[in-house]
Amino acid sequence: MPFRFARVPGVAGKVLVTSEVGEFEFLTETEFRAFAAGVMDQASDTYANLQAKHFLVEGDASTAIRLVAAKYRTRKSFLRSGPALHVFVVTLRCDHSCRYCQVSRRAPDESCFDMSEETALAAIDRIFEAPSRTITVEFQGGEPLLAFPRIRQIVEAIEERNLSERRCFTYTMTSTLHLVDDEMLAFFRKHGFQLSTSLDGPAGLHDANRPMPGRDSHRRTVEAIDRTRAALGPHAVSALTTLSRASLGHPEAIIDEYVRLGFPSIFLRPLSPFGFAARSAQRIGYTTEEFLRFYERALAYILKLNREGIRLQEAYTVILLTHILTPFPTGYADLRSPTGSGLGALVYNYDGQVYASDESRMLAEMGDQTFRLGSVHDRYADLMASEAMQVLLATGVAEALPGCSDCAFLPYCGADPVFNLTREGDPVGHRPTNEHCAKHTGLFSILFRYLAEADPHVMSTFTSWVTQRPVQCLPGAEAA
Numbered sequence: 001m002p003f004r005f006a007r008v009p010g011v012a013g014k015v016l017v018t019s020e021v022g023e024f025e026f027l028t029e030t031e032f033r034a035f036a037a038g039v040m041d042q043a044s045d046t047y048a049n050l051q052a053k054h055f056l057v058e059g060d061a062s063t064a065i066r067l068v069a070a071k072y073r074t075r076k077s078f079l080r081s082g083p084a085l086h087v088f089v090v091t092l093r094c095d096h097s098c099r100y101c102q103v104s105r106r107a108p109d110e111s112c113f114d115m116s117e118e119t120a121l122a123a124i125d126r127i128f129e130a131p132s133r134t135i136t137v138e139f140q141g142g143e144p145l146l147a148f149p150r151i152r153q154i155v156e157a158i159e160e161r162n163l164s165e166r167r168c169f170t171y172t173m174t175s176t177l178h179l180v181d182d183e184m185l186a187f188f189r190k191h192g193f194q195l196s197t198s199l200d201g202p203a204g205l206h207d208a209n210r211p212m213p214g215r216d217s218h219r220r221t222v223e224a225i226d227r228t229r230a231a232l233g234p235h236a237v238s239a240l241t242t243l244s245r246a247s248l249g250h251p252e253a254i255i256d257e258y259v260r261l262g263f264p265s266i267f268l269r270p271l272s273p274f275g276f277a278a279r280s281a282q283r284i285g286y287t288t289e290e291f292l293r294f295y296e297r298a299l300a301y302i303l304k305l306n307r308e309g310i311r312l313q314e315a316y317t318v319i320l321l322t323h324i325l326t327p328f329p330t331g332y333a334d335l336r337s338p339t340g341s342g343l344g345a346l347v348y349n350y351d352g353q354v355y356a357s358d359e360s361r362m363l364a365e366m367g368d369q370t371f372r373l374g375s376v377h378d379r380y381a382d383l384m385a386s387e388a389m390q391v392l393l394a395t396g397v398a399e400a401l402p403g404c405s406d407c408a409f410l411p412y413c414g415a416d417p418v419f420n421l422t423r424e425g426d427p428v429g430h431r432p433t434n435e436h437c438a439k440h441t442g443l444f445s446i447l448f449r450y451l452a453e454a455d456p457h458v459m460s461t462f463t464s465w466v467t468q469r470p471v472q473c474l475p476g477a478e479a480a
């Protein structure tokens, strides 16, 4: 059967082979050569393993092909329902001036950068024209709480319309939470909001990355997290860390801050090349190699904490491991093939423009409208048939991209035409010099090194992360 292979740095004497549907196996060089030549010892355990994973079939292949096709349909099942993530950029106004900000923020008193009622209602029409029955509506800005009345109106309009449509909605919001008050918290509780905030580590680091006039962003963030947890429950707020150059020397301190504040998860997010972040890249940026060195050190520390009984997971690692260790797709639209831009998500900007992703919107802020699908007043069908979608469909299938098509990590990776256009001026991209590729090649290599070593504690930690069950509740844990 078709396979791809790689020699993973740090995995001596073994060749990684992966199948079209993401099964994998490590073979010795001798086994690999025999497998590739079709002359394996049929009595060996390795032969049996490869057969069980449909790397090879004997005789009539039709049953095996049907099983592989079923796995393939499962992996790509996100394609069946169209965009499930609908993002409302309710305002560009923000009271922070973060060094790495991805959007063109506006001052808190510039209310002409808020979404109008007419735009919001038209965007809701588009949501209900889209086929997905399970929908996440995300609110972001700027600082979305500066436009809280619009958020309330959108949610109430969706709920009213959904009395007859009966779809399943989840609401999320990305905010500093500094402005949250009791009325807002009661509203978020009533509608089951999941809230996400930014926490860049201990006070010194956080306040340096996220300057405010009072230089007290960290204190206000921690207070807001406490207030929100008290009202909505201990798991109502998640947090992510945007990594600046200053962050790279302090993985342990950043992680310890998350443990201190009781977070079960940390998202170590590298800088984005969009918007303000691109302009200040020379001051706060770093190379992919530097990020990977940070990530490797951070992951080792998180695994050490787990070994000591502290449950903490790294969110992007969980997404990658879910792609590697399970047959199921994640809800994560940024690492998919075909691309999640437009196919998995739609972004309604404050001014009524519709984009294929938040990065497409930020690219437009930088002057390039390639991935603008149209206006909120265009029908959903017309948005999906737009010229921008044609570009995404032609360049967003990793299986058809030079370099990706024969990469061993392809089943777990994704295409990113928006990033490619931003960095390389071409949505196809050039893999040997592509940062998205270098980052993911590095991340997959680190994870496959752990999988090749197969340390029992690391393996049970990884399994607990992808199943979202404590290690002690995994099958066989009691016997161990």
Ligand code: SF4
Pocket (backbone or CB within 6 Å): 398, 403, 404, 405, 407, 408, 409, 410, 413, 414, 431, 436, 437, 438, 440, 441
């Ligand atoms: S982007 Fe790089 S790592 Fe990902 S599938 Fe393509 S070649 Fe492989």
